[in-house]
Amino acid sequence: MLDAFDRKLLNLMQTDTRRTAHELSEAVGLSPSACLRRLNKLRETGVIEAEIAVLSPAALGHRLSMVVEVSLERERPDIMSDFKKAMRRTPEVIQCYYVTGEVDFILIVAVQSMSDYEAFTNDFLFNNKNIKRFNTLVVMDRVKVGLAVPIE
Amino acid sequence: MLDAFDRKLLNLMQTDTRRTAHELSEAVGLSPSACLRRLNKLRETGVIEAEIAVLSPAALGHRLSMVVEVSLERERPDIMSDFKKAMRRTPEVIQCYYVTGEVDFILIVAVQSMSDYEAFTNDFLFNNKNIKRFNTLVVMDRVKVGLAVPIE
């Protein structure tokens, strides 16, 4: 399904998509056209889900991140489903994971300021009857931020 | 510093970098050349930190994600600094946040299998004398995964 060439290409692409086919070809040991053909296949088959720009939070004005642990009142399927939809709709929620353990969801939230975060908690957490409890951890340092997974 | 055109461009770019200058130009109401000049400036000035591919974990073989809460033994600067460096070096650690609250760090970890995760905890958590305690939350659903922050 995925051979060593594909994995090399994916490893390069998940750190930088701006390399030319020629640069890729030298790195993986394949001709430029073969590299591009493989890349397009990886896009079509959904192995590459998206190609996106990573922005500097500092450059966008001082910006706060929070990790929020959320416990729902009851784990009813319809409540869960509604909550997930709401998280996907809400731009402040950068990431949302449904997890096992003492809490149900972990959110990564990005806001411009503390008052924005207060507004967010009011709108989405306090006013949500399905939420039993939530706990905010303020991010002091984004030590490592990315989406790159280890391949092989 | 950043005007409305820049913000529109950034919003488009943080969801998809494959649009052509012509497509961008229609979306933001500027000529294609103006869009490209602005984009290159945003790259040079570091507003755009990187352009990367997002891969499908499913397509890379069944893959597990964990959220790990870590508390250090003592918050000594040198210990903290060493821990941060180790997290940045470790490919399984997708993200690492230094946070306030009951725990010191939140990690997002990606592994191929439970036994890989066991190996990871042994290498980086159990064998680290500076770590007081850690708690693993297994991710059952990656409800929302991304890096896109709300702009405006």
Add this chain to the structure above:
DNA sequence: ACTGAAAGTCGCGGCAC
């Protein structure tokens, strides 16, 4: 079936306005 090379097409990047 997939690679590699060449021809064809498209999009980027500099220059004039």
Add this chain to the structure above:
DNA sequence: GTGCCGCGACTTTCAGT
């Protein structure tokens, strides 16, 4: 800031392995 033009990069085709 916009529009044009040359060049570089991607796409497609085709032959070879």
